Amino acid sequence: MQLTRRDALSLGLGATALALVPLRVSAAADEAIAAFTGGAAPAMAGITLTAPEIAENGNTVPISVDSPGAVEIRVFADGNPTPAVAAFTFGPLAATHSASTRIRLAGTQDVVAIARMGDGSFAEARQTVKVTIGGCGG
Secondary structure (H helix, E strand, O other): OOOOHHHHHHHHHHHHHHHHHHHHHHHHHHHHHHHHHOOOOOEOOOOEEEOOOEEOOOOOEEEEEEOOOEEEEEEEEOOOOOOEEEEEEOOOOOOOOEEEEEEOOOOOEEEEEEEEEOOOOEEEEEEEEEEOOOOOOO
């Protein structure tokens, strides 16, 4: 089989398109976070995100979040086609401001938890989760 100039050009364009996809997905996550925070810069303290460092299967990745004084906590996955993966709201009678769930991750990526505190400020925690088998069609 001989590789023609047209084939080489097609392969190059395809590789370039694949390389740009994560940037677009990450931009979607940044936009979703900015929409939640109203553009405010969150503090890097006040919330704890617990997730495994390595997840063997992206279909079910256990996470937990804890933020005393939080009114709402949202969890985002940078590399997922839909970055918003979980939202938790706490009322005034909530005994604890923590939650745990299992999320689906498309591949190795950052998981971001943002908490909106009672005073209107925001707190952020990030953790990279290495996924060996993707869960969102990856």
